[in-house]
Amino acid sequence: MKTIIKLILVSVTLFFFACNKDNDPVPKKDGWEYLASKDGLVNNNVRCISIYDNGVWIGTEFGLSFYNGQNFSNLNTPQGLIHHQVNAVSQDNAGNVWIGTPYGLSMRAGNQFINYNAESGLSYDFVYAVAIDQQQNPWVATGKGVSYFDGTEWVIYQKDQGNSLVHNIVRDVAVDQSNSKWFGTEFGISKFSNDTWQTYLAELPLADFILDLYVDNQNRIWVGTLAGVSVIDGNNITDYSMQNGLVFDRVDAIAQDNEGVMWFATQYGVSAFDGSIWETYTTNNGLPESWVTSIAVDEAGKIWFGTKTKGLAVLKKAVLN
Numbered sequence: 220m221k222t223i224i225k226l227i228l229v230s231v232t233l234f235f236f237a238c239n240k241d242n243d244p245v246p247k248k249d250g251w252e253y254l255a256s257k258d259g260l261v262n263n264n265v266r267c268i269s270i271y272d273n274g275v276w277i278g279t280e281f282g283l284s285f286y287n288g289q290n291f292s293n294l295n296t297p298q299g300l301i302h303h304q305v306n307a308v309s310q311d312n313a314g315n316v317w318i319g320t321p322y323g324l325s326m327r328a329g330n331q332f333i334n335y336n337a338e339s340g341l342s343y344d345f346v347y348a349v350a351i352d353q354q355q356n357p358w359v360a361t362g363k364g365v366s367y368f369d370g371t372e373w374v375i376y377q378k379d380q381g382n383s384l385v386h387n388i389v390r391d392v393a394v395d396q397s398n399s400k401w402f403g404t405e406f407g408i409s410k411f412s413n414d415t416w417q418t419y420l421a422e423l424p425l426a427d428f429i430l431d432l433y434v435d436n437q438n439r440i441w442v443g444t445l446a447g448v449s450v451i452d453g454n455n456i457t458d459y460s461m462q463n464g465l466v467f468d469r470v471d472a473i474a475q476d477n478e479g480v481m482w483f484a485t486q487y488g489v490s491a492f493d494g495s496i497w498e499t500y501t502t503n504n505g506l507p508e509s510w511v512t513s514i515a516v517d518e519a520g521k522i523w524f525g526t527k528t529k530g531l532a533v534l535k536k537a538v539l540n
Contacts (some may be wrong), residue, residue, distance in 0.1 A: 225487065249537045251505045255530030259291030260284050268515040269308045275515070275523065276291030276304030276316065277531065299332030300324045309349040309357065317329060317357045318367045319346030324359055324366075340373030342366045353398045360389035365402055376411070385409045385418045393432035393440065401440055403429030423460045425449045433473035442479065443470030448483055464497030466490045474514040476522055476536070484511035489524065500534075507532050 256263050264280035282295040283305045294300055300318065307319035318325040323336035323344050330489045336344045339471030343363035350358050359366040364377035364387045378384045378492040386404035393401045399412035406427050408419040421427035431443035440451040448470045460468050467485035483490045488501035488509045501509045506524065513525035522534045 236493065249505060250535040252505055252533040252535075253530065254286070254533065258309045258530075259293070260286075260530050261291070261293040261295065263526075264527055265512055265527075265531060266305060267307050268513045268523050268525050268531075269310065270515045270517045270523065271310050272518075273314075274519070276308040276310065277525065278308045278318070280304055280334040294327070295472065299325070299327070301332075301334040301336070302362070306346060307348045307360075309351050311351045311357070313355065317349045317359075318439045319359065321345045324349070335370070335373070340366065340368075342373075342375040342377060347389060350392045350394050350400070352400065358392045358394070358400055360392040362389075363387050365389055365392065382416050383409070383411075384416075385420065390429050391432045393434050395434045395440065396438045401432050401434075403432045403442065405429070408432075419451070419456075424456045430469070430471050431473050433475070435475045435481070436479065441473045443473050443483065445469050448473065450488045459492070459522075464490065464492065466499045466501075472511070472513045473527075474516050474522070476516045477518075477520040478536075482514050482516075482522060482523070484514050486510045489514070505532065505534065 254260055260277065261282035262279035263282045265277055266280060267278040269276045274288065275286040277286065281303045282293055283300060287293045290364060296303055302320035302322035304321055305318055309317045316327040318327065319334045323334055324389035326333045335341050341359065341360040341361060345362040346359055348360040352358060354369060357368050358416045364384060367374045372533055376383050378387045384402060384404065386406035388405040389402050390405065391403040395401065399410055407421060408429060410417040419425055425442060426444035428445045429442060433441040435441060442449045447458055447465060447535050449456055449458045450506035457468045459465050465483060467487040470483045470484055472484035476482065488499055488506065489511050491498040500506055507529035508526050511524050512527055515523045522530045526532065
């Protein structure tokens with residue numbers, strides 16, 4: 220009797236592998252890597268991530284880290300940083316690193332820092348975001364308007380100048396493929412292109428409190444808000460929320476991977492959207508914690524997540540064999 224049972228099990232197993240090999244590819248598991256203060260990260264409260272050819276910049280609550288793929292090097296106020304809380308990091312083509320903090324902006328050229336605040340040209344000390352335009356000049360989103368450095372001096376744009384910003388608390392700035400500048404504020408979006416301003420208000424499908432802006436590979440503008448995410452595609456605006464797949468309505472960060480999939484960071488995990496199917500990532504399937512503050516994608520296609528208290532999680536997506 221035992222012999223008959225063994226023969227049946229062997230036959231079923233062989234049948235499964237034969238059918239699977241011929242017809243149904245087996246999905247591999249996602250690969251995860253975790254990097255935290257124990258590995259050299261300056262602090263586990265990650266606020267922003269920016270990836271460039273030479274490595275990864277990570278802004279945290281208590282300093283700035285650079286990761287070259289093997290080791291971390293850290294910068295803080297003793298090295299010249301204007302403040303320890305890093306809200307934004309952008310690097311221009313010359314290798315200068317622009318670092319936004321609640322107490323002004325630091326520019327690191329080589330090993331030297333130049334610091335700017337409201338007394339030296341910025342519209343306001345609290346910097347939310349920095350973006351580099353096609354001329355390699357920085358646009359700085361602050362709590363009182365936008366500051367632009369033309370290489371010589373600062374130019375300030377504020378609401379009270381007339382037909383310009385829709386609101387002075389500017390949470391994010393993005394530069395699209397036509398070099399137009401987009402400003403996400405606490406009361407809608409302003410677009411600045413060829414000296415002309417255009418405003419997107421909450422009367423449109425957009426929610427008005429903007430947290431993040433992202434330009435995808437089709438030059439669409441993705442907008443993270445307190446009430447979901449919207450995408451501006453020319454004159455068309457489409458909204459997404461928990462009602463149609465998003466894991467949580469507050470979206471703090473957005474990125475697109477090398478396959479065109481959009482990723483959205485929330486306080487309750489990450490949502491991935493390929494245009495038709497939503498997928499959710501939480502602590503149940505790889506994240507060290509569900510509160511994700513930032514997302515970036517490297518050239519190899521790995522997706523970097525910054526978390527509120529657990530450092531970095533790096534995802535290499537699974538493929539079919």
